[in-house]
Amino acid sequence: MPDVELTFVTGEGPVPPGATVVAPSPTETYALSGAITRAVLTSLIGRRILLHAGTIDTPRLGVVVLVGPSGAGKSTATARLGAEGAYLSDELTIIDPDTFEVTGYPKPVSRSIPGSRAKRDVSLPSLHLMPACAGGSPDLIVLLHRDRGNGSENGPPGLERMPLASALLRLIGQTSSLNRVPGGLAALARVIDSAGGALRARYHEASELADLLDHAPAPISEWWAEVEACRPSHDVQPRDLMLAPFDQALALETGVLVLARREAGLLEGLLGVIWELLRVHGGLSLDLLQDLVAEEIGPHPDAARHVRSAADRLISGGWVIRA
Template identity: 30%
Template sequence: MHPAFTVTALGARVRVVIEQGALSAAEYDELLGLWEWCGSRAGDDPSAVDATIRRTIRKAGVAPQLSRGDAPWRASASFSALADRLSADVTGAAIEAVRGGLLMLHAAALADPATGRVLAFVGPSGMGKTTVSQRLGRRLAYLSDETTGITDDLAVEPYPKPLSLRLLADGRPKRQVTPASLGLMPAAERSHRLHRVVVLDRRDDAPRHPRIEPLSVTQALAAVTSEVSHLRSLDRPLQRLAAVCAAGGGAVRVSYRDADDLAGVLDEILSRDVTAPSWRAVDTSVVTDAPQIGGRAVRRLPSDDAVADGAGLAVFREGIVHVIAGIGPSLWVAARRASTIDELAATVVSEFGAPEGAPAEAVVGAAVEELVAGGLLEWVKS
């Protein structure tokens, strides 16, 4: 019998199976302890889990033994490498298990222990999410240092995984440490709700005092869509993400040098109760009747979702979020049915007035070519 344990990650139950004899009893207990805050429980009940991970230590010249029908063992060279790889494996398995349900941000999540308000600190790898969790997680409850799962009604699913600390930038496995060993605050048994998305912008040339920049919904979409897992799997994907970006008065970008500096602006981010930025869903239907215009026209391509605000328009097409501004939104909306450049130019002039320095048709023609190249519009002929 191979030793196994289960953990709860993003609301999913993930089963971890370790090849018999791959770890010592002490190493197995250490691995189990790393996942204590995720409800790690020794035992093997494959019928009650959402995903299974099989791990072993690679022994020179010895192939892992498999039973018929088993998935292959994923081998690591050492215990530290196994623990490091397991963190990514559990996260990946949980994301797959809940895709289409939770909106999942590549973000650290910390909660006000008094109110349950959650700040989601979004950023790519290396932007400081784990460091932010370490520095602020003694004052705020630690929910995750990597992946934040958000429901349709903005509830946050805790995932207090071990923290992954890179000690040396030489390719060695990251060290896995328990939240308790870092003195982080555990989350209380209560509901947690997203209060605000915080886009991390860590730069050496940032001001000494962190700068907070409010973002419109479409600006926030442009900043965070690359940090969303399986956005295409969601129903109304951009509308779900727009609601997240508008939560608590809207997303903010924080430019800072060091995570310690963020403590000074934490109260401002948490307590700021302003009116949520407005946004609206936009009709994505396309009139596909053959154009009766006797010449060349342009029409928008089918898309999955679209939202707009005063700053621009975001369109979700074939898994890509396109954020456009200026006259682009008006052109895309008008191109629901095939329209000539002259017709689109008349629309732009009626909304924005005549452009200076160039004919409206030339300005619109150049903008249309950009939208065609971007995969949002297509040329059609009658």
């Protein structure tokens, strides 16, 4: 990981340009670690898969990546599971897109302050955590779903393998600048494949996770392929339909997953067929598109209406534009 140079000052006096002022309080040290994290993120954009996730490495489970938005319980779960092995990070997981190896970022664990919306950093020794600077590729990728009510209202704790499309959409939402990593979307799919598919964990308390992960479902694998952009096969005419610019895409068993800047969308059924035809042929008139759809999936008595409706949905979603 590249060196990151930052300037921090405490107390009174002049502040150097670009410096961050840090007061000696729990919330200010949390702000300090946040500033360092943002600098690390900036230095790695386009070079690593960056997940909003905690990571631990244990003899029993291997490298476990715990993914989820704020409030999902990542930090608590990371501290609980990490006590039996090595701690790599509680909120920033750095993955090499070529080797899938995790680079440790063992910052202090962030915790909410009771009765406040603020957070503070807790030292690793006080949580009995042993920091590590590197780990292997993920053995388990776990998307956390924490039920805050009782079990009768929300269902019992459980663990299930997620379909690849669902896992990718959830994980993309917890990445930073994935579109700027060359082949990043395909690399993320390979990471999921290498872990036997992502897991969805429904739980109430972090203490339940260890037992759930000890009995993880069997690995799964799904077909997918990376999609390349194509040049139009003919001159695009005014009012032709054509693809909106996109960064990366994957063909999946259920459709096409498209990544454009920070947005990702799964185009299923007729939407995926139309998107793929426009990718291959470039700009197409609506009439020609209808003919090609009929060749692709067969005729339908109401084909014109269905194709027009699907095209409108793709346009409104920002995946297709008119020339």
